[in-house]
Amino acid sequence: METQAKETMQRTMQYTQAYVQAPWRRQLRSIGVLLTVVLVLVLLSSLFVSVNARAATLGRQIQRSRQQIEALEFEIAQLRSELAFQTSATNMRQRAEALGFRPVTSDELVYVLVPGYPGRQAVVLAPPAKTVVISRPVISPAFTQSWLDWLLAQMEAPVLPLAELP
Amino acid sequence: MNVRTALRFVITGALFLLGGVVIIARLVSLQVGGPGEQIREIEPLDGVEVAYLQPARGNIYDRDGYLLAGNQLIYEVSLELNAVQNPISIALAVSNVLGMDYSEVLRLASQDPETVENTHILLDYFVPYEQASRLIQLKEKTDAAVDPGSTPDGKKHSLRGLVISPRYDRSYPEGSLASNVLGIVLKDGSSVQGVEEKLQMLLSGQERQTRVSANPYQALNLPDTLHGADLVLTIDREIQAALEEVLDEHMGITGAKQGLIVVMDPRSGEILGMANAPRMDLSGDWDVEVQKFSDDRSFNMALDSYEPGSVFKIITMAAALDTGVVSPDTPFTDTGSLEVDGWTIRNWDGGAWGPQTMTTCMEHSLNVCLAWVATEKLGQSRFYQYVRAFQFGTPTGIELANESSGYVRFDNHPDWHPIDLATNSYGQGIMVTPLQMLRAVSALPNQGRMITPHILKAVVSRSQQYEVTPQYAGQPISAETAATLTEMLATIVESESYTEMYPGYRVAGKTGTGTIYGTSLTNASFIGWGPVSDPRFMVYVWLHKPTTSPWASLMAAPVFVDVVERLVVLMDIPPDDVRIQLGAQ
Numbered sequence: 001m002e003t004q005a006k007e008t009m010q011r012t013m014q015y016t017q018a019y020v021q022a023p024w025r026r027q028l029r030s031i032g033v034l035l036t037v038v039l040v041l042v043l044l045s046s047l048f049v050s051v052n053a054r055a056a057t058l059g060r061q062i063q064r065s066r067q068q069i070e071a072l073e074f075e076i077a078q079l080r081s082e083l084a085f086q087t088s089a090t091n092m093r094q095r096a097e098a099l100g101f102r103p104v105t106s107d108e109l110v111y112v113l114v115p116g117y118p119g120r121q122a123v124v125l126a127p128p129a130k131t132v133v134i135s136r137p138v139i140s141p142a143f144t145q146s147w148l149d150w151l152l153a154q155m156e157a158p159v160l161p162l163a164e165l166p
Numbered sequence: 167m168n169v170r171t172a173l174r175f176v177i178t179g180a181l182f183l184l185g186g187v188v189i190i191a192r193l194v195s196l197q198v199g200g201p202g203e204q205i206r207e208i209e210p211l212d213g214v215e216v217a218y219l220q221p222a223r224g225n226i227y228d229r230d231g232y233l234l235a236g237n238q239l240i241y242e243v244s245l246e247l248n249a250v251q252n253p254i255s256i257a258l259a260v261s262n263v264l265g266m267d268y269s270e271v272l273r274l275a276s277q278d279p280e281t282v283e284n285t286h287i288l289l290d291y292f293v294p295y296e297q298a299s300r301l302i303q304l305k306e307k308t309d310a311a312v313d314p315g316s317t318p319d320g321k322k323h324s325l326r327g328l329v330i331s332p333r334y335d336r337s338y339p340e341g342s343l344a345s346n347v348l349g350i351v352l353k354d355g356s357s358v359q360g361v362e363e364k365l366q367m368l369l370s371g372q373e374r375q376t377r378v379s380a381n382p383y384q385a386l387n388l389p390d391t392l393h394g395a396d397l398v399l400t401i402d403r404e405i406q407a408a409l410e411e412v413l414d415e416h417m418g419i420t421g422a423k424q425g426l427i428v429v430m431d432p433r434s435g436e437i438l439g440m441a442n443a444p445r446m447d448l449s450g451d452w453d454v455e456v457q458k459f460s461d462d463r464s465f466n467m468a469l470d471s472y473e474p475g476s477v478f479k480i481i482t483m484a485a486a487l488d489t490g491v492v493s494p495d496t497p498f499t500d501t502g503s504l505e506v507d508g509w510t511i512r513n514w515d516g517g518a519w520g521p522q523t524m525t526t527c528m529e530h531s532l533n534v535c536l537a538w539v540a541t542e543k544l545g546q547s548r549f550y551q552y553v554r555a556f557q558f559g560t561p562t563g564i565e566l567a568n569e570s571s572g573y574v575r576f577d578n579h580p581d582w583h584p585i586d587l588a589t590n591s592y593g594q595g596i597m598v599t600p601l602q603m604l605r606a607v608s609a610l611p612n613q614g615r616m617i618t619p620h621i622l623k624a625v626v627s628r629s630q631q632y633e634v635t636p637q638y639a640g641q642p643i644s645a646e647t648a649a650t651l652t653e654m655l656a657t658i659v660e661s662e663s664y665t666e667m668y669p670g671y672r673v674a675g676k677t678g679t680g681t682i683y684g685t686s687l688t689n690a691s692f693i694g695w696g697p698v699s700d701p702r703f704m705v706y707v708w709l710h711k712p713t714t715s716p717w718a719s720l721m722a723a724p725v726f727v728d729v730v731e732r733l734v735v736l737m738d739i740p741p742d743d744v745r746i747q748l749g750a751q
Contacts, residue, residue: 024171031175059382066388073393074332077222077237078295084233084339089407104735106670111740113748119738122623123231123398129630 048147055143221371222334224394226348226361228403229623235348238337241298243330245287247279250327254317259325263301264290302330338448344406346442346466349567359465361397363567368625369394395627400436400620405429408732409441412725417443420721421713426467427729428600432608432695432704434636435617440468467708471572471597475680476531477693478593480607482540483528485552488647491543494525494654504534507584511537514679529658531677533592540591546577549587555642556606558598565622573597593680600706605639607693610652611701613645656698670741671734672698675726677718687711690718692726697742703733
């Protein structure tokens, strides 16, 4: 018992002496811990900045795309209108007459039966209406969550009993 | 620790410190000045602005997809006083490109934004695409130039504060074609008349102001612009153009004040053409165009009610045949007059036509005979029961604004008198619209079932097309009655001289001359359809106050002939014998 206490005391004194003789060892340990903490913080901050930067870039792209869409819609309307002016009934008739055509009369027509031809059909500008489930585009939480949001979400998430884990 | 180890620590620490300082310095430079200021100026990160979401008004197409009313790009030019840097540059540019008064623009642009109530000043609301493009190019060139030059006051040229915003304006590629059907869109986006007014809710989209954040993290919160729905009409532009051409020609021949031709597909109720005279050029000078409708002229006669005259005899005869009180061969001796309730009914020529049958009564359009059928054979109860069954007095519900209901004084009305029954039987004292007549008479080519006229074929919204389905409006008469009366009316048309114009096609029809109360003028009408054995078209002609002759057989029937001649070509309808021959194959 006494021997054991002596050994312990001796070991403690050895450590104390070692630190007294080389105090930088303790400093090194403290610096190591501090640097580890800083490194973790830097890593997390980098992640945070990276995710936010990507989200901001995408947000800007969306905003610019919307502006482009608006500009294109204006242009499409203008071009559609110009095209319609060019192909209006009056213009087409004038062009046909300039090319030497004239309206046909009923006694000049020859009727031929074309099997399978359904005759003139009305225009279809879009597919017929049907039941459509419109779902919003799903964006990964990675683009919208900060790491703090993620951490809080994890903490608030219900913990399943072990027996229920898959 | 030896010196070497200590040095390593110092160097590592210094590198960390240096890195930190560089990062912080960069952050400060970005946030406080330099590029940060520029970025914020262009796209403020935390700014919230009120955005006006201008929806495009829905396009209107004909049945083949030709654009009848669309949108064109037009610009609004305004000043934002807070951003103006050089009023002289703005005044020079605007006066040169838009032709506005230089001194007035300079005065407006020189105002102190602190002293005015509204810093946004509108210069021109309707700047065409070409002019606006020149102004935009000038602005971009000036604002981007390193040395844009300077104005006499020594300031650098700048068009900052000059705002050129695009917006939609209605365009009409077909000019005045079908303008009375389309209606008018006013500058404020509201609409009057036609499809534009009736379907304003569908066409206009959803205009709204919203707060839009410039924050890119909220980019997905930007609301979508809800554009108006596109409409496909049942109108066929080739038929419409042909009808307008025929009508304009006959307006000159007849000297009528106003004219109308409506063509309907009797199988589906689709209006294939609806020509009015006069018509409005929707792209023309508003003040000039409005003058066309002075002097009580109607914008679209198809929606107006009038005393139709003898075309209404079809209804009286249909009721009489359906109840079985007469047959086509029922004899009648025309003495030239009939006493009813102390009034004397006379024929259109005042003459006595002697022995007749119901078919010849219709052929010669004898008022006395039809009044006799209504008063002596049908009786008021059954006559008005059929008038109700044919839905007179009820609008058709067509997709056009301001449709009249017409007016029928039924026998339970306190002001009704027995003479009303006699006059109503030949289309006087009763107000109906051409569309109501088309709906009622459509029972004949449809085996007794009436079809509801409609002009809207489909609605295209959010990339989906919603079709409008044909609707029956009830069955007032039996299929047998319909067939019998059709045969009578086809026989009548065959006996008339004007049928020589379109050999090969058997059609049915009836003229109608309605006198306008208090004048010697008339309303000349004609309703007809064909081919009788396979009805493809039903035509209604109404000439208001023709001056060359008062009689429909001379004024309205020739219009019908010309219309049929065009229709058989445009609708690919072969002559009856060819059709039967092809059908046999």
